[in-house]
Amino acid sequence: MKNNPLSVAVHRIRRAPYQTLAAVAIMTMTLFIASIFFLVAAGSQAVLKYFETRPQVNAFFKQEIVPTPQAVDLIKAQLDSTGLIQSFKYVSKEDALQIYRDLNKSDPLLLEAVTASMLPASIEVSTKNPKDLTIIADQLKTQPGIEDVRFARDIVDTLAKWTGSVRVIGFSLVGANVFITFTIILLIIGIKVANRRDEISLYQLLGATGGYISAPFVWEGILYGLTGGLIAWTASFLILLYSMGFLVSFLAGIPLLPPPLWFMFSLLGGELLLGSLIGGFGGLLAVQRFLKA
Template structure:
């Protein structure tokens, strides 16, 4: 037997109407579960953006004043060069370093704060502080390196990646463990509701299913409308969960910490939120369809 789109839509719609209360309960449960999972993904993306300054093993950032002179920039660079092993001018604590000029700092700023267009428009490259990013020879040397530059002319602030990132990640891990546990627990409930909903629908039609089997209907011919019903539950739950996640993305991101590594709130861009929504949609659709397939399986043994 071949499946027609009209048959699929009619059967799916009838099943949804027959078990409306259970369907609503399954969708609401799916919303709670996917919203918790989406919140974790939003927080992780926010931390990932804030950590953009610390890639490549960088653990110390020497931020200079926005109005720093070239002689002051050169002086800080000279100190770092002398502090590399073998140069003989310092304790040899610096493994490598590189300079981030105003243009590159502005590119980083736009990446980190792309979720706040007003802030991006208000500032330009001229307002960005250039910096030196430093990779220490040993992780324990970060404080010693930073102490050399705290009072150096032209230096605005020395930031330590280990302290800043660890504070954010510790809070994130605590929140994510709670959210993931909630998401898993509620997702199990959502799957159970979907399975029960599908089983109620197919139990009410068990004689019809038996007749269909006797006249040659394949298992997939019977199964697909019920899987489509579960898929609709999952997709609808994901879409309803995505709406608050999208509009509250700034609040969710900043929930990890009140300040970021550069003393500004955590952000995620609308594009990142949409990508998170697509993940939620795929998870919801897969859970709904697979749960339905499992629910139908035992009723096909005729």
């Protein structure tokens, strides 16, 4: 039984609980940070794609203005004449209040503080082609009574910058943590290798191959990675579940949550693979350095 590399690795892990705890803790921290940044980056990318597929312009009237049906029809006719729009919708102050109530129905204080007169009437226009948003937006800006015009490009540009920043920061931070974790795993297993120098020398005298000697240490590193990956995934999944209520209300209207099970299990697989690679290579390098010395 002791000749089984996996069994030998488990036996050695049990005999050094403090070193095991340190290795698993640093592995868990690194993989947890990686999973959080991955979830944020994936969520940002999904939101970005959502807005990219919604070619819509929102034009808001001045708060004190209540446009007449004739004024709204005139704006619609002018936009229809371009042949670029797909749909046109007028949102009155009362409609805006109802939308506000639907979004904040769980907070009575917010509902009492806002009346229809405090909200602006608006126009929602969608185009057949996202490239035509700028043309429609510029035309709406010239209409009397219009105070503000917003469309998806503003949101898309902001989200694109945000997503890019998350990726750069995430890759940098995760990369630094992976390097630190790899170094610590290398040191921990290196200490174990040094403590077993007599045993390893005996194996070499008996003709054991480098692979036979290295296998238990490699498995030890892999077990550190698998354990850390499982703990990190569980923690990130629980945090996501705990935050689900807030995120659903914050991302109202965007079909992003809950994430599909295949996505979460793919994340688990990625964490287990990354942890195994870090731990396995750390163990392999530690014992190979000793064998070459």
